[in-house]
Amino acid sequence: xxxxxxxxxxxxxxxxxxxxxxxxxxxxxxxxxxxxxxxxxxxxxxxxxxxxxxxxxxxxxxxxxxxxxxxxxxxxxxxxxxxxxxxxxxxxxxxxxxxxxxxxxxxxxxxxxxxxxxxxxxxxxxxxxxxxxxxxxxxxxxxxxxxxxxxxxxxxxxxxxxxxxxxxxxxxxxxxxxxxxxxxxxxxxxxxxxxxxxxxxxxxxxxxxxxxxxxxxxxxxxxxxxxxxxxxxxxxxxxxxxxxxxxxxxxxxxxxxxxxxxxxxxxxxxxxxxxxxxxxxxxxxxxxxxx
Numbered sequence: 285x286x287x288x289x290x291x292x293x294x295x296x297x298x299x300x301x302x303x304x305x306x307x308x309x310x311x312x313x314x315x316x317x318x319x320x321x322x323x324x325x326x327x328x329x330x331x332x333x334x335x336x337x338x339x340x341x342x343x344x345x346x347x348x349x350x351x352x353x354x355x356x357x358x359x360x361x362x363x364x365x366x367x368x369x370x371x372x373x374x375x376x377x378x379x380x381x382x383x384x385x386x387x388x389x390x391x392x393x394x395x396x397x398x399x400x401x402x403x404x405x406x407x408x409x410x411x412x413x414x415x416x417x418x419x420x421x422x423x424x425x426x427x428x429x430x431x432x433x434x435x436x437x438x439x440x441x442x443x444x445x446x447x448x449x450x451x452x453x454x455x456x457x458x459x460x461x462x463x464x465x466x467x468x469x470x471x472x473x474x475x476x477x478x479x480x481x482x483x484x485x486x487x488x489x490x491x492x493x494x495x496x497x498x499x500x501x502x503x504x505x506x507x508x509x510x511x512x513x514x515x516x517x518x519x520x521x522x523x524x525x526x527x528x529x530x531x532x533x534x535x536x537x538x539x540x541x542x543x544x545x546x547x548x549x550x551x552x553x554x555x556x557x558x559x560x561x562x563x564x565x566x567x568x569x570x571x572x573x574x575x
Contacts, residue, residue, distance in 0.1 A: 291509065291511065292511055296501040296504070297504055297505075302501055303499050304497065305402055305496070306495065306496055308403060308407070308408060309384040309473050310384075310472030311377045311384065311470055311471055312470040313471070322470065325350065325353050326495075327463075328345050332345060338361050355391060356384060360380075360383060363387075363437055363438070366438070371435075374432065381458070386437060387437075402476055408475050413450075413453045414455075415449055418534070422452075427444070429448070430447035456534060459472055459474055459490065463492070477497050482513065482514060482539075483539040483540075484542055485512075486514045487509070489502050515533055516529060
């Protein structure tokens with residue numbers, strides 16, 4: 285029922301990197317309202333960032349980062365510079381991520397950027413969108429965002445319905461890129477990493493080195509064992525975790541911690557995390573939140 289999964293083909297031990305991937309597309313957390321801007325290449329924040337003189341959207345800390353992004357930004361810059369100043373302000377990181385997705389696909393189709401087993405648009409096509417599970421309000425929002433992307437790219441052959449579906453894929457498949465202090469610095473789409481399923485008792489963890497996503501083992505993972513990460517903060521109660529997973533990822537978790545077998549331990553844990561101790565010194569009970 286989980287769909288696709290990632291399974292270990294050899295033993296992994298705590299701290300080992302199981303898999304790593306560069307983003308298919310990514311953007312820094314720069315928006316018209318964000319006070320601190322980041323470099324489009326390395327996501328560093330510095331006072332010496334130079335803004336692209338043509339589109340006024342991309343920023344770079346130096347020529348090395350500008351060169352590394354040029355193949356993709358050349359097309360992006362052309363599209364963004366056609367917009368008037370007010371419309372350019374409406375280009376959020378999510379809109380920009382989608383624009384870059386289609387531009388990267390175009391560059392790979394034209395063999396300007398090479399496709400590999402770990403880096404191709406077919407991996408994006410294989411991601412689950414959950415379009416049948418989302419609300420009508422979300423559908424309308426995705427349609428509006430798709431129309432904005434269409435107005436930026438101005439490609440006569442573009443499929444607006446496909447763009448809307450890709451926004452739905454983004455909602456449950458993109459990852460927040462964090463620095464070493466776990467501060468969010470950007471957003472990236474990692475289609476192979478997205479294959480990994482969730483557990484509230486994960487055996488591995490997703491970390492970032494720059495824009496690279498690495499999955500490291502947290503315990504011994506024997507050959508043939510499914511690799512599992514947590515999509516959410518695991519410190520909440522079962523009710524809190526289930527609510528977060530249902531709202532963001534549209535599924536109900538059935539991991540050992542969420543199943544009936546693990547709920548007694550989870551009730552004890554919830555008492556510590558979210559309960560109130562009885563004020564009577566003779567009582568060791570807790571009052572638990574039930575709604």
